[in-house]
Amino acid sequence: xxxxxxxxxxxxxxxxxxxxxxxxxxxxxxxxxxxxxxxxxxxxxxxxxxxxxxxxxxxxxxxxxxxxxxxxxxxxxxxxxxxxxxxxxxxxxxxxxxxxxxxxxxxxxxxxxxxxxxxxxxxxxxxxxxxxxxxxxxxxxxxxxxxxxxxxxxxxxxxxxxxxxxxxxxxxxxxxxxxx
Ligand SMILES: [Zn+2]
Numbered sequence: 001x002x003x004x005x006x007x008x009x010x011x012x013x014x015x016x017x018x019x020x021x022x023x024x025x026x027x028x029x030x031x032x033x034x035x036x037x038x039x040x041x042x043x044x045x046x047x048x049x050x051x052x053x054x055x056x057x058x059x060x061x062x063x064x065x066x067x068x069x070x071x072x073x074x075x076x077x078x079x080x081x082x083x084x085x086x087x088x089x090x091x092x093x094x095x096x097x098x099x100x101x102x103x104x105x106x107x108x109x110x111x112x113x114x115x116x117x118x119x120x121x122x123x124x125x126x127x128x129x130x131x132x133x134x135x136x137x138x139x140x141x142x143x144x145x146x147x148x149x150x151x152x153x154x155x156x157x158x159x160x161x162x163x164x165x166x167x168x169x170x171x172x173x174x175x176x177x178x179x180x
Contacts, residue, residue, distance in 0.1 A: 043068035122179040
């Protein structure tokens with residue numbers, strides 16, 4: 001989702017290093033004032049090393065190992081842990097900690113969940129007396145439209161799909177004979 005918008009500042013304000021450490025289950029850090037020290041989760045240093053320091057108040061981290069030297073803020077930390085860029089890291093944080101979700105709900109999502117038309121499984125008849133069995137409903141993989149999956153109970157017993165909107169509408173040619 002390349003067009004997804006993310007507010008870096010908002011994410012940085014909402015998430016502190018402690019929350020991120022908790023998210024990763026990083027608990028074995030020695031506490032000293034605002035500082036936490038321990039093995040670096042980024043370059044996966046030896047469990048006894050204390051190259052990695054976090055300053056909770058400054059919301060920053062720093063690894064002193066000469067072959068790692070990772071440092072930065074919460075976004076840099078997640079980017080290093082996930083091996084992604086800071087933008088992807090911000091999106092992950094927004095998702096993990098539910099930041100700004102109310103403002104960013106996607107319209108498709110609302111549509112897919114709202115106003116769901118139902119066509120119950122059962123035997124239906126068309127105006128010519130042909131019988132059809134509605135087997136289930138399904139979602140179109142292309143546009144998430146609700147579809148009815150049904151088959152004819154005569155001839156070749158072929159399977160069909162129709163949009164729920166058409167099948168379930170009041171001027172629909174199908175009438176329910178027997179619910180299943
Ligand atoms: Zn490191």
